[in-house]
Amino acid sequence: MNTKFLFLCLLFLCVSFFSFSQEQKREFSIMFYNVENLFDTVDNPLTLDEEFTPRGTRYWTNKRLNEKLLAVSKVIMNASGFFPPDVVGLCEIENRFVLERLIKGTPLKKYSYKIIHKESPDSRGIDVALLYNSERIYPLNYNFYSIKNGDSLINTREILYFSGIVDQKDTLHFFVNHWTSRYGGLLETKQNRAFAARTLRASVDSLFKDNKNSKIVILGDFNDQPTDISLKNELMVLEPTVNFKNNQLYNLSQFWVGKEPGTLKFQSQWSVFDQIIVSGALLGGNSGLLTKHENAKIINLPFLLEKDERHGGIKPNRTYNGFSYKGGFSDHLPVMLKLYSVP
Secondary structure (H helix, E strand, C coil): CHHHHHHHHHHHHHHHHHHHHHHHCCCEEEEEEEEEEECCCCCCCCCCCCCCCCCCCCCCCHHHHHHHHHHHHHHHHHCCCCCCCCEEEEEEECCHHHHHHHHHCCHHHHCCEEEEECCCCCCCCCEEEEEEECCCEEEEEEEEECCEECCEECCCCCEEEEEEEECCCEEEEEEEEECCCCCCCHHHHHHHHHHHHHHHHHHHHHHHHHCCCCCEEEEEECCCCCCCHHHHHHCCEECCCCCCCCCCEEECCHHHCCCCCCCEEECCEEECCEEEEEECHHHHCCCEEECCHHHEEECCCHHHEEECCCCCCEEECCCEECCEECCCCCCECCEEEEEEEEC
């Protein structure tokens, strides 16, 4: 009887110690995901969303919307291991309604996600958004920065800014981006991405002016690669090598270029449009939340990929192939950054 009691006590202590250790060592994870056209089924007369309606060219029904919401929730729940990401940046979502459905009508409802969102001037009606775990991050401020050509507003997605205190210890600043796509032609759309880069750079410089040690995480689908002019010259992002300066930006996605998989694929060519950029204070600091360039990864879970019968290799398992419904996940792969805490 005493032996059995002693065994149960030891088992309880081991489980308690393991749980405590897991909580103490728990990382802070940040995810970005272009979810490929997460629309509701209602025609908004102010935007070009008609194709994503039951009678539109995509035959976008409530059944397909529910399948899409479950697919996105599956990705979020499996992206970072035992715990889902603490911050999730999203793009290609139509409105707050689909975000509410995502966090309240899927298995994500058991987590404490809150929403940061605003309707953008994008002609198709797609926006950027951010979800945050309200049990781990206390919100401080948020804003949305319009992209302009001089005084003229460009009808594209705004840049979302959000700041918060993580675990009552360290302040993080986030920027979520979805720069103008190349759909209208590379040269024709290049300037709009430069305008977005300048807008973002001005916002970052404002933070550095207040505090050169600001810990900044920039997420997004930039529709340019890390080596392109908009990121190298306009945003002034550096490679993450050594001797980090706290008030400089470093592209943790630099080393993904030219590898398979990237974050999206056009015909046989992989590209890295979805990226994670951080300030040097997160790389070269000695206390609080920190990270390393190898802590940034492309999430290539098996169910997110499929065999590329036409061009060889693999490709993203997307929702649509042209106008043909496939019921997959997205034409982009998500990206992830994990931070660790140093006392």
